[in-house]
Amino acid sequence: MIDLTLPAWAGWAMGCGLLLFILMVALSVRRNHGIKRSLFAMPYTLWMFIFTLLPCVLIAYYALTDANGRFTLDNFRSFWDSNHIMRENLRAMGGDEMAATVARGSVNVDTLVYSLWMAFLCTAISLVLGYPAALFMADRKMKLGATLVVLFIIPMWMNFLLRTIAWMSLLEDNGLINAFLEWIGIGRRQLMYNQQAVLLGMVYNFLPFMVFPIYTSLSKLDPKLGEAAQDLGCNEIRTLYKVTMPLSLPGVISGITMVFMPSVTTFFIPRVLGGGNTRMFGDLIESTFKTAGNWNLGSALSLIMMVLILISLSILRKADPNGEGGGIV
Amino acid sequence: MEEPRMIHLENISKEYDGVTVLDDINLYIRKKEFVTLLGPSGCGKTTTLRIIGGFEYPTTGRVMFEGKDITNLPPYKRRVNTVFQKYALFPHLNVYDNIAFGLKLKKMSRAEISKRVDKMLNLVNMAGYGKRSVDSLSGGQQQRIAIARSLVNEPEVLLLDEPLGALDLKLRKEMQLELKSMQQQLGITFLYVTHDQEEALTMSDTIVVMNAGHILQIGTPKKIYDEPQNAFVANFIGESNIIPGTMIRDELVHFSGVDFPCVDAGFGENVPVDVVVRPEDIVIVGEDIGQLTGTVKSVLFKGVHYEMMIESGDFTWKVHSTSMQPAGSRVGLSIVPFNIHIMHPMKEAAK
Incomplete structure (x- = not known):
């Protein structure tokens, strides 16, 4: 039998939510009820507090303590130099000379730099591919535009993992693409388990997140602005970079944010399509927690990543002062 | 030049x-x-x-x-x-x-x-x-x-x-x-x-x-x-009374059951035409001396002038005048030949 029963806590949550909603509608009808609207945001605020804010505090706590719960900055040192614990152990055993020969372990920093580089590449490729696509989709004269929108949405209805695994069957040694390559006489070749395959998987999965914000901001543009530019002497290309592009900047920034962030943290794509040959930071955090069981170091790595994302977000929002990309005004 | x-x-x-x-x-x-x-x-x-x-x-x-x-x-x-x-x-x-x-x-x-x-x-x-x-x-x-x-x-x-x-x-x-x-x-x-x-x-x-x-x-x-x-033009540009009539001969037109002298010519004899008279070109006179007689149906104050709807026969004239006649009163209407404008009927003009 399939278990279709509602978990008790979900039932309570839905019940309370419904009650609050009815109460809110009732109070909206009668003005001046003396109850602040913000009160109704309480359940969500509570939810956010328990499941978002609290874990962040816990991550910070773990990152700043050792396995015995004592305050330490060792986890951050391990990020910078993954061998420092080994070196200290050697020193503690009196092997100062041997300790001096242990070089700085740069695996964590390298992985982060590599992840940032991959995310940058993925974002850049998505932008270059996505902008013209969005431009085409938003063009009112193109009858195909609407069809293209649907074509971009349909893959998103499928599960993200499934889509990535589907690429495996395309790229693998006995896969569809290799069969085709052999048929046209180029011969089979290793397509998977390398950087290109990971990048391909990332671009494929995140491209819609670039296309849609740009598409939205382009289709909101008044077509009269393009006409005005042409009227004042711009040809089509100049109109594009003097009017259309600057005015779609909020969409571009939003798209960059939405592609860059999941790209840095992705761990499933490099694992499936990279086969462990290319390690990314999300992958590293996951294995630090699960394989190595080192929650303290894992938390430190997560914290570093969060800070980096926050910094890059605030830089991006500087470029979008109106906050149309979805941010601070 | x-x-x-x-x-x-x-x-x-x-x-x-x-x-x-x-x-x-x-x-x-x-x-x-x-x-x-x-x-x-x-x-x-x-x-x-x-x-x-x-x-x-x-x-x-x-x-x-x-x-x-x-x-x-x-x-x-x-x-x-x-x-x-x-x-x-x-x-x-x-x-x-x-x-x-x-x-x-x-x-x-x-x-x-x-x-x-x-x-x-x-x-x-x-x-x-x-x-x-x-x-x-x-x-x-x-x-x-x-x-x-x-x-x-x-x-x-x-x-x-x-x-x-x-x-x-x-x-x-x-x-x-x-x-x-x-x-x-x-x-x-x-x-x-x-x-x-x-x-x-x-x-x-x-x-x-x-x-x-x-x-x-x-x-x-x-x-x-x-x-x-x-x-269409008469209606779109300013307000006007448009009434079907017959051009009896050059400079004489018949509408509202009365012959009016006018200044237009060249339409032929006994030809159906549209007649345009602007509301401000209709002069309200005594009932006994008007070319037409009618009853004031409604009066609206428009600032510079009054707008009166005056029914005469089966046509209601829109008249603009600075002097007001109360609703229900009987008045005479007079139009000078220069202010009567003759047009080809709409259907014919479209051809």
């Missing part, structure tokens, strides 16, 4: 998905002329303007510019500029950069651009606003900037698509006069689109009345007002 023809539309037709919006339009515009395309919405006046601007291409016909065929030339190669209905100012540029937009494309020196932009800001009474963002301006100010942005390029022809439509009445009237004086000062040809007949009468040298993709009449404001060619 006759100015040379700037723009000549030859047999322009335009269809959208099989629907005809312009049907065989022929029109020319002379240099320095202020021409207004006037008609109800959907009559094709904006499409005509967009064809001249280069934003639409006609299905058939040619657009001539100083004798050269520009039908298929893109907008940026035409020596015309457009003031758009809702201004279409660039929101990412400030006032100065909006006006300088066209000049910068011409690779002009910065000093020259600055000089010209300042001159334009002065012309439209917006000096000192250069650094402001366009979003911070009121509708009337945005309109001035849009006009300056077009005029700074020194176009041969300025196309204006209901530029004052979004402004309130008082501001609109001020801008009408300003636009007219700008046009005279700069000596630029203006092609103006509006559905406001009063605006058209105030500003234009020539009015082109359009309806349903056709040009119904082209003429000076006075001619269009005094001698409308058919009932």
